Amino acid sequence: MMLSFTPDTSSARSPAHSSAHSRRNAILGSALLALAVLVLPILISASGSMTWLRIADIALLYIMLALGLNIVVGFAGLLDLGYIAFFAVGAYVWALLSSPHLAQAFPALGPEGLHWPMWVILPLGACIAGLFGVLLGAPTLRLRGDYLAIVTLGFGEIVRIFMNNLNQPINLTNGPQGITRINPVMFGQFSFGKSVTFGSITVPSLMLYYYLFAALAVLIVVASIRLQDSRIGRAWEAIREDEIAARAIGINTRNIKLLAFAMGASFGGVAGGLFASLQGFISPESFGLMDSICVLCMVVLGGMGHIPGVILGTLLLTGLPEALRHWAGPAQQALLGKVVIDPEALRMLLFGVALVLVMQFRPAGLWPSSTRQRELEELADTLPDDENDNDDDDDDDDEASQRSKEVRS
């Protein structure tokens, strides 16, 4: 029997079909996808909407964030509700090292503060975020599931509150006012903060950022795939499946879990740094619990542990709410003559409904990995018809129906 060990995880996992054929399809698919990614901002800016270009930029940042969280939650099975903290750490590292702000606290730096180049700050931000991942992960090593979620939720809030209050005794973060005048990304003298004109074509700043973010997002996707398909990725999955068995067959679960926290956090740190440079301004309110939950939703909605699924979930959850924000008001105006439901409220409402529907009808996410998919299908086949549509893990339900039968009899 031949087994291929290509980067494509699905082909290594599913029974091998004609591999030449599927490889050609994969190449064709990625080429089309690459073309779409390249052309998208041109189409958007042709339509004259800078707003949507910005949304596309933010969506790319969210992809990096979600893929980072996917390592912790999807691969290693560690439920982390404080993930946005690492995004915050990355953003603050960037902000402090490339804005005039630090000059206030340390006059010795001169009036201009620090303006380090991106090549230094971005890796440094990733490393510091990774270090925070280890620091916050270490106390939770013995926790799982709900307990882990509660502790990480607390850690996330602690980081935000620190950002909010570290304007005393020395003004490190400028507290709730946040840090302003953060440098855009610079390649030497070339700034991503201004639009560039090549002959007759003007490329807006947001489009420059788009291509930079797209390149980094691709790097992070590749890193995720390679990690998942490696000795380390398998060890993460082993821990997710059965921690005791993982230890018994020689996996150092402490180190491997910390590695998951560190890797996930460093992806978040990269995204955070880029976010700070794109916005030029950051404050603690961008890093609240809702933001952590939002990233988690992207991972869960798309399909935990499945990289294309996570990307799909991210695109949906960044795109649809924005679409709604822009069209829900005018649509109501046109249909009903007035705005009945505030678009912002409608957004949260639909968000909630979407999650409930996904949990109900596609518990493994919109685009789960093929193994997970297969497994759910097989489960559905074994269940009697009337239970078919609802679930993944039927233990609770069985128990509940057992109990209700007992009550009835």
Place this chain on the structure above:
Amino acid sequence: MSAHPDALLLARNISKSFGGVQALHNVSLDILRGEIHGLIGPNGAGKTSLFNTLTGLYEADQGHATLNGERILGRKPNEICQLGLARTFQNLRLFQNLSVLENVMIGRHVRTHTGVVGALLRTARAKREEQEIAERAQRLLAKTGLLKHANTLAKHLSYGDQRRLEIARALATDPVLLALDEPAAGMNATETESLKALLLQLRDEGLTLLLIEHDMHLVMQLCNRLTVLEYGRKIAEGSPHEVQNNPRVIAAYLGTAHEEVTS
């Protein structure tokens, strides 16, 4: 009791209690190189507790144990595995949602070295190692007769195959001593027969085995020596024949005439 010169695993005076329950009481155990050593006793005798203590899942209250001269008590399960003691579980602990092949590949973790950098850069060394892991895993699947199920999820295997997969996964760690906790439980006669053949083959290849098993027929056929536990104490030790005729063992399993009269 003096140490046997050929002893691979030496355990001395191991005690372990859970609250008021003394699960193990001064248990000593010698496992000789190349033998199949049976650990038997009635339910609740402490067999699995001894397993868990030796493999690091429980912390012993007292006693010491060495494998190949290396201290194992007080070490973590993964370190003990690294030293060459691999185990299976009484209630199967497979990585259910991973394929059969992946389960065995994970078993190679402890003998391989690729780290994050190697994985991210896909260095030549990492690729070679990955290839090696896959080949080794497939060889082990072939040996345990699971190759045709390589891409099946572990949880979809039949019960007997799941037991074999656990053995394959443990073998992937290159153990010097393989500890099996009731490997034949729930197997039918054919499956037990092929398990027996596999275990004998492993022994002939030089592996030492420690076996907890309730199937006395199997135990008597397979084991070179037996240790019998009852209520956390060792009550007998020796060849199957000696143990079979030991009055204390007979009493432990069947009860004594005296007890029958009084009860």
